[in-house]
Amino acid sequence: MKIIFAGTPHFAAAALQALLDAGFNVVAALTQPDRPAGRGMQLTPGPVKQLALQHGLPVLQPRTLKDADIQNELADFAADAMVVAAYGLILPQAVLQLPRHGCLNIHASLLPRWRGAAPIQRAILAGDTGTGITVMQMDAGLDTGDMLLKKPCPITPHDTAQTLHDKLATLGAEAIVEALNLLEQGRLTPVLQDAALATYAAKLSKAEAQIDWTENAAHIALAVRAYNPFPVATATLNATPIKVWQASVRNDLGGKPGTILAMEKNGIIVACGQGALCLEVLQRPNAKALPAAQFVQGFALHPGDRFTMPD
Numbered sequence: 001m002k003i004i005f006a007g008t009p010h011f012a013a014a015a016l017q018a019l020l021d022a023g024f025n026v027v028a029a030l031t032q033p034d035r036p037a038g039r040g041m042q043l044t045p046g047p048v049k050q051l052a053l054q055h056g057l058p059v060l061q062p063r064t065l066k067d068a069d070i071q072n073e074l075a076d077f078a079a080d081a082m083v084v085a086a087y088g089l090i091l092p093q094a095v096l097q098l099p100r101h102g103c104l105n106i107h108a109s110l111l112p113r114w115r116g117a118a119p120i121q122r123a124i125l126a127g128d129t130g131t132g133i134t135v136m137q138m139d140a141g142l143d144t145g146d147m148l149l150k151k152p153c154p155i156t157p158h159d160t161a162q163t164l165h166d167k168l169a170t171l172g173a174e175a176i177v178e179a180l181n182l183l184e185q186g187r188l189t190p191v192l193q194d195a196a197l198a199t200y201a202a203k204l205s206k207a208e209a210q211i212d213w214t215e216n217a218a219h220i221a222l223a224v225r226a227y228n229p230f231p232v233a234t235a236t237l238n239a240t241p242i243k244v245w246q247a248s249v250r251n252d253l254g255g256k257p258g259t260i261l262a263m264e265k266n267g268i269i270v271a272c273g274q275g276a277l278c279l280e281v282l283q284r285p286n287a288k289a290l291p292a293a294q295f296v297q298g299f300a301l302h303p304g305d306r307f308t309m310p311d
Contacts, residue, residue: 001081002078004074006089007086008087011165011172012085014173015169015172016085019083026057029048029059029060030087034061060074071094071098080101082104102138105135105138107136110130114131115200119201120164133172135147148188153168204230209231209234213272213309217250217275233245235307238305239308243282250275250278254276260301266291267292279292284299
């Protein structure tokens with residue numbers, strides 16, 4: 001089968017590497033235009049482009065897939081299937097129907113739960129104990145197509161969005177290789193999604209990562225994990241924004257929300273609406289993330305100090 005691959009970040013690059021390793025005939029890579037990155041904000045190719053160039057694949061970087069020129073260029077490859085993973089552009093109907101077997105998407109949830117842009121973070125934030133990968137047949141809707149293959153993955157109490165992302169990237173790579181092998185053998189059975197069970201994983205915003213200390217400690221702890229590594233849970237003390245990278249729940253303590261209750265060896269204990277949160281790894285502006293014991297050496301904190309509430 002001739003395959004066009006569409007994707008941009010590391011999650012997608014893992015799948016592309018797996019397809020190449022498995023010997024699939026990838027005829028082209030579609031990926032987002034280069035973006036400014038690093039201190040010098042130099043235009044930098046994404047992981048998929050870098051990998052594609054290493055393997056000598058043609059790379060296409062259109063800003064839209066709605067133009068006839070790019071659609072004709074894609075049609076010339078006469079692909080049997082297009083594999084899509086975290087690509088970042090909407091595929092119009094004209095593109096969806098180009099390959100003989102259509103477009104297969106690697107989605108980081110067990111559909112129909114968590115359709116949308118941020119399924120990994122929303123699953124952690126909701127306190128889900130499991131998630132997974134769904135390989136789906138793409139249609140014009142938002143992650144509404146038929147399910148072709150599902151692979152479950154547990155969410156551990158210590159998973160962050162980063163660690164879960166890495167597990168799902170590996171699982172997604174394995175799943176698409178299996179799905180394409182089954183497709184070649186005519187053994188993939190499409191399964192309709194139950195729209196009544198659908199939930200929506202909205203795109204992340206920096207504003208939502210501001211810690212609201214009136215919430216219960218368990219929910220804030222989930223938020224800290226869900227927003228690591230982006231946008232990172234943030235609290236404000238003495239007009240200074242402080243990023244919280246790691247925290248745990250302390251149910252045995254309570255007080256006025258946002259108040260520092262104690263300074264312990266392993267963390268800073270802060271009262272929440274219910275229970276307390278132990279801040280274990282923190283970062284102030286223009287500095288490295290540090291364990292609490294090191295953080296307090298360069299940032300004066302005292303029991304009774306109070307974090308500012310978000311507006």
